[in-house]
Amino acid sequence: MTTTYLVTGGAGFIGSNFVLGLLQNRKRDIRVVNLDKLTYAGNLANLGALEGDERHIFVQADICDREVVAALFERWQPRYVVNFAAESHVDRSIEDPDVFVRTNVGGTVTLLQAAKQAWEQPAEPLGYRPGVRFLQVSTDEVYGSLGAEGFFTEDTPLDPHSPYSASKAAADLLAQAFFDTYRLPVNITRCSNNYGPFQFPEKLIPLMLNNALQHQPLPVYGDGLQVRDWLYVEDHCRAIELVLEHGVAGEVYNIGGHNERTNLQIVQAILAYVAKNVDKVVDDGLITHVTDRKGHDRRYGIDPRKIGEALGWQPQTAFEQGIVRTLDWYLAHQDWLADVTSGAYLSYYQKIYGDR
Numbered sequence: 001m002t003t004t005y006l007v008t009g010g011a012g013f014i015g016s017n018f019v020l021g022l023l024q025n026r027k028r029d030i031r032v033v034n035l036d037k038l039t040y041a042g043n044l045a046n047l048g049a050l051e052g053d054e055r056h057i058f059v060q061a062d063i064c065d066r067e068v069v070a071a072l073f074e075r076w077q078p079r080y081v082v083n084f085a086a087e088s089h090v091d092r093s094i095e096d097p098d099v100f101v102r103t104n105v106g107g108t109v110t111l112l113q114a115a116k117q118a119w120e121q122p123a124e125p126l127g128y129r130p131g132v133r134f135l136q137v138s139t140d141e142v143y144g145s146l147g148a149e150g151f152f153t154e155d156t157p158l159d160p161h162s163p164y165s166a167s168k169a170a171a172d173l174l175a176q177a178f179f180d181t182y183r184l185p186v187n188i189t190r191c192s193n194n195y196g197p198f199q200f201p202e203k204l205i206p207l208m209l210n211n212a213l214q215h216q217p218l219p220v221y222g223d224g225l226q227v228r229d230w231l232y233v234e235d236h237c238r239a240i241e242l243v244l245e246h247g248v249a250g251e252v253y254n255i256g257g258h259n260e261r262t263n264l265q266i267v268q269a270i271l272a273y274v275a276k277n278v279d280k281v282v283d284d285g286l287i288t289h290v291t292d293r294k295g296h297d298r299r300y301g302i303d304p305r306k307i308g309e310a311l312g313w314q315p316q317t318a319f320e321q322g323i324v325r326t327l328d329w330y331l332a333h334q335d336w337l338a339d340v341t342s343g344a345y346l347s348y349y350q351k352i353y354g355d356r
């Protein structure tokens, strides 16, 4: 029997990698209903390889739209829901928090409610259709900031600082509440910074690469010594599949790459790559320190032991390998980069970095 996945935000960065991975690598009989509003961050070109593939059903709609969401549950009877759809950029949340609350909180509760209604089967021992699972994709940012030592575990108290992370934490609490109150089979995954193909070039790696290729200044927030734990997107997608199929309902799983780097180290790695492979004149002189982001968290570090011990997941991509694979991909897809960096993106870029 065909297993149906309802994936939201599947035209964004991680979502499109997830959908492509499912449909291109998996042998089982599956179907993906991809619900995406196509905001500035959604790009159907990411899914070009699936053109003509009837197992991929794309629906342009808002996760806040109750009627559309309920109709999709009714029509496709998904077994799995993976909620990637979100406003995802911290800088934008500082400029305009409202849309973050609307999509990240309101949209999540709309999906949870629809799943509960569609999956409820009082005659079943657990009260729901057997085997169903709702996975809320969250972030390590909900835990706040670390000092030089220590790691986030699943028991670290939530302490979000930006409107983005606060909205994600609120969504996590709602997902948890649907498990605690209604026993809806929910999991929450909290991952660190993802990198890989198809990332919108407002995020660090494609932004800096794009600027370096164009000999534009590379704007680094503050001293650039903020530490993030980098997770190759395919490793993340594999972890999500494992949690969907084998995770214990109601549990949170942290997903991290064991790849802590300062932002400055990332930028220097990109410049070194461009100098070696593309353009010898590019060097660290392009780095421009700009006023730090408001409330900028200093360090994130994930302890992924739980998912390792419980589900046998380990990140397989060392940063040195993943960054080269990622940069190679952007170089080979400069048409993709050029398309995305035109139009609306440029006016947004001007607003954030223009007067610094």
Ligand SMILES: NC(=O)c1ccc[n+]([C@@H]2O[C@H](COP(=O)([O-])OP(=O)(O)OC[C@H]3O[C@@H](n4cnc5c(N)ncnc54)[C@H](O)[C@@H]3O)[C@@H](O)[C@H]2O)c1
Pocket: 008, 009, 010, 011, 012, 013, 014, 015, 035, 036, 037, 038, 039, 040, 041, 042, 043, 061, 062, 063, 064, 083, 084, 085, 086, 087, 088, 089, 103, 107, 137, 138, 139, 140, 168, 191, 192, 193, 194, 195, 200
């Ligand atoms: N990128 C990271 O490093 C990272 C790290 C931790 C957690 N996350 C989480 O992973 C998820 C995916 O992140 P991403 O980087 O792929 O994001 P993204 O911004 O690249 O993609 C988000 C997608 O959601 C869609 N979307 C936005 N609002 C919507 C709405 N109201 N209805 C339907 N679709 C909507 C967009 O069109 C886009 O396709 C997010 O929930 C994010 O919070 C991302």
